[in-house]
Amino acid sequence: MKTFTRIVVVVAAALALAACPFKKDKVKPPVQPPVTPSPPVLTTLYVNAATGSDANSGAQNTPLKTITKATELATSGSTINVAPGTYNAANGEIFPISVPGGVALLGDEANKGAGSNPTSVVGGGLAPGAASGTVAVALIPGQGSTVAGLTVTNDNGAFAERRGLMLSNGTVTLRNNTVTGATQTVGVYVGASSNHVITSNRIANNQGSGLGFIEGGAGSKVESNDISGNQTGVKYAVAGGDLGGGATGSAGGNIIACNAQDDLVSSASTAITISAANNAWDHSSPTVGCNAGDDVCDTKSGTANAATIVATPATQAATHCPAGVTYYVNFLGDDANPGTQGSPFKTITKGLSVATSGSTVVVAPGTYDLLNLETFPITVPDGVLLIGDEANKGAGGSPTTIAGGAAAPGFANTSVTVLAGTGSTVAGFTITNTFATLPVRRGVILQHDNVSLKNNTVTGASHQYGIYVDGTSANDLIAGNRIVNNGPGTGTGLGFISGGANSKVENNVITGNGTGIEYDVDGGDLGGGPAGSAGGNTISCNGTTINGGVDIVLLPSAPITLSAKNNFWDHVAPTQSCNFTGDDICDGNAGTALASIIVTDGAALAASPCP
Numbered sequence: 365m366k367t368f369t370r371i372v373v374v375v376a377a378a379l380a381l382a383a384c385p386f387k388k389d390k391v392k393p394p395v396q397p398p399v400t401p402s403p404p405v406l407t408t409l410y411v412n413a414a415t416g417s418d419a420n421s422g423a424q425n426t427p428l429k430t431i432t433k434a435t436e437l438a439t440s441g442s443t444i445n446v447a448p449g450t451y452n453a454a455n456g457e458i459f460p461i462s463v464p465g466g467v468a469l470l471g472d473e474a475n476k477g478a479g480s481n482p483t484s485v486v487g488g489g490l491a492p493g494a495a496s497g498t499v500a501v502a503l504i505p506g507q508g509s510t511v512a513g514l515t516v517t518n519d520n521g522a523f524a525e526r527r528g529l530m531l532s533n534g535t536v537t538l539r540n541n542t543v544t545g546a547t548q549t550v551g552v553y554v555g556a557s558s559n560h561v562i563t564s565n566r567i568a569n570n571q572g573s574g575l576g577f578i579e580g581g582a583g584s585k586v587e588s589n590d591i592s593g594n595q596t597g598v599k600y601a602v603a604g605g606d607l608g609g610g611a612t613g614s615a616g617g618n619i620i621a622c623n624a625q626d627d628l629v630s631s632a633s634t635a636i637t638i639s640a641a642n643n644a645w646d647h648s649s650p651t652v653g654c655n656a657g658d659d660v661c662d663t664k665s666g667t668a669n670a671a672t673i674v675a676t677p678a679t680q681a682a683t684h685c686p687a688g689v690t691y692y693v694n695f696l697g698d699d700a701n702p703g704t705q706g707s708p709f710k711t712i713t714k715g716l717s718v719a720t721s722g723s724t725v726v727v728a729p730g731t732y733d734l735l736n737l738e739t740f741p742i743t744v745p746d747g748v749l750l751i752g753d754e755a756n757k758g759a760g761g762s763p764t765t766i767a768g769g770a771a772a773p774g775f776a777n778t779s780v781t782v783l784a785g786t787g788s789t790v791a792g793f794t795i796t797n798t799f800a801t802l803p804v805r806r807g808v809i810l811q812h813d814n815v816s817l818k819n820n821t822v823t824g825a826s827h828q829y830g831i832y833v834d835g836t837s838a839n840d841l842i843a844g845n846r847i848v849n850n851g852p853g854t855g856t857g858l859g860f861i862s863g864g865a866n867s868k869v870e871n872n873v874i875t876g877n878g879t880g881i882e883y884d885v886d887g888g889d890l891g892g893g894p895a896g897s898a899g900g901n902t903i904s905c906n907g908t909t910i911n912g913g914v915d916i917v918l919l920p921s922a923p924i925t926l927s928a929k930n931n932f933w934d935h936v937a938p939t940q941s942c943n944f945t946g947d948d949i950c951d952g953n954a955g956t957a958l959a960s961i962i963v964t965d966g967a968a969l970a971a972s973p974c975p
Contacts, residue, residue: 369626386487400496404948407442409434413449430456440466448472448481455776457487465506471513472539474583476566478515488520491530499525502593507596515542524836527553541910542566551594554581554584554604562586562605569593572813585612590619595787595814603636609674610639616905618643620912622682624721624747625787625814626654626661630671632897644681655789657685657722664896677826689723691715692856695730712766721747729753729762740770740799746785752792754819757846767798777803786812794821804828810837819844827851829879837863842872842888849876857906860887868895873902880906880915892963902932904970907946912946918960919952930966932974938964946974
């Protein structure tokens with residue numbers, strides 16, 4: 365019995381411990397740490413340059429200071445509301461400002477970001493993929509994002525090319541903005557992207573193109589925009605947006621008027637169709653041509669790559685620019701005259717002083733120099749056509765001669781005869797710098813874009829350069845000129861010294877100079893290159909027996925591709941060496957990593973070749 369009783373007691377004790385396990389070791393359950401609630405995720409962020417702080421949450425009563433910070437916090441579906449103010453580097457912005465995909469960046473839509481208290485994004489930073497110092501952009505919208513109600517200006521002068529917005533991601537909505545910049549190469553640059561909505565914006569007063577379909581834009585709807593005051597209104601380098609009546613259903617309603625060179629330009633390398641119906645232009649029936657003041661310019665007109673441009677029905681813009689006035693100059697005239705054909709001005713200087721973009725100044729044969737009371741350098745305003753005797757290239761039995769020079773702005777000890785403004789034309793003159801006071805003489809300096817220099821004779825025994833292409837000058841037309849006898853011992857006929865990209869050089873005679881053409885940078889297309897030059901240049905007999913010479917010399921600091929197809933030379937195939945004994949082409953970097961690619965297919969022998 366005792367054994368049984370002991371077993372019962374032990375079992376009972378074990379059951380008691382099982383029922384109360386913690387009493388065995390007196391161990392308490394662990395204490396959980398307090399949970400800190402996460403801050404709420406804001407789907408609407410607020411930004412205010414004047415009252416905000418980037419340490420704030422971004423709520424309406426505690427706004428952020430910078431758009432940059434807001435874009436870091438925003439996710440697809442978010443809205444960033446921006447108060448009026450200036451959003452620039454001084455405000456702490458980091459450029460370019462990139463709007464995340466699916467985010468809406470909204471300012472003052474009612475006033476298109478302008479008005480008495482603008483909502484301005486001002487600045488620019490290196491564009492993705494661009495080389496240092498080349499291309500800056502202010503704002504890059506992401507895939508499916510919206511940008512509305514802002515004034516956008518890129519004022520970063522540290523870059524060669526400036527863009528306001530760059531559409532490199534698809535399905536962007538750009539509405540009710542003001543895109544403007546006196547130094548912007550392109551206001552709205554459309555890269556390799558598609559299906560945008562560009563509506564009700566004011567794209568105005570951009571130095572280059574207001575809206576450029578440069579690499580893409582197919583399937584984009586462009587309607588109800590005011591595109592005016594730019595050098596070129598809308599540029600199509602590829603098939604781009606529907607301006608009206610096209611596949612996207614654009615209603616048109618765009619005002620495309622008062623752009624200095626042309627309102628719409630097509631320069632696509634293949635045939636494209638541009639739908640541009642139901643818009644307002646400078647003329648109720650849009651004019652077609654590539655002279656300053658024309659509504660529509662197709663640079664491939666007359667070729668297999670000509671564009672099909674449908675610009676009707678059309679109306680005349682309420683604030684259209686009238687057809688340019690034509691003024692007349694004759695050395696027998698009087699600057700007190702009205703400048704009509706019957707009562708011409710005496711000086712080119714007077715004619716250009718009254719001419720505005722779209723105007724033409726027609727000059728009769730004669731000598732226009734200091735004795736004729738000209739003021740040098742002769743400076744052609746933006747968009748003005750200065751026309752002499754094109755049929756005789758300003759020469760012939762009764763030349764139309766501009767002779768003289770004065771200090772060239774921005775150059776030490778240098779004089780120049782003619783300076784050409786953006787989008788201007790100089791045609792039909794003999795141009796010679798006779799100014800002996802300064803040691804360096806140049807005939808023409810091209811410092812601006814889209815200049816047409818055609819059917820002139822540029823010559824001067826003491827010229828350092830006949831034509832000097834400088835700075836950011838690009839997209840020029842140099843055609844049908846005689847560039848001859850410029851500094852036969854040491855001078856250069858045509859020099860791409862720091863500019864000239866995408867310029868078309870065709871059907872010129874470049875002979876009798878010390879050097880025919882000099883490339884210090886990637887300059888003009890001599891034939892078969894990106895500008896669509898047909899070639900046809902005679903580049904021959906440059907240099908002298910005593911000093912030697914060369915037709916083309918390349919001295920760039922980086923490798924370039926020289927497109928020089930279908931031209932006339934001293935030798936076939938063109939000789940390539942730097943002996944300066946009558947060589948056709950000298951690449952100063954030949955045999956190094958900086959050597960250039962030189963393409964001379966289709967070469968033919970000049971009519972009077974030099975051995």
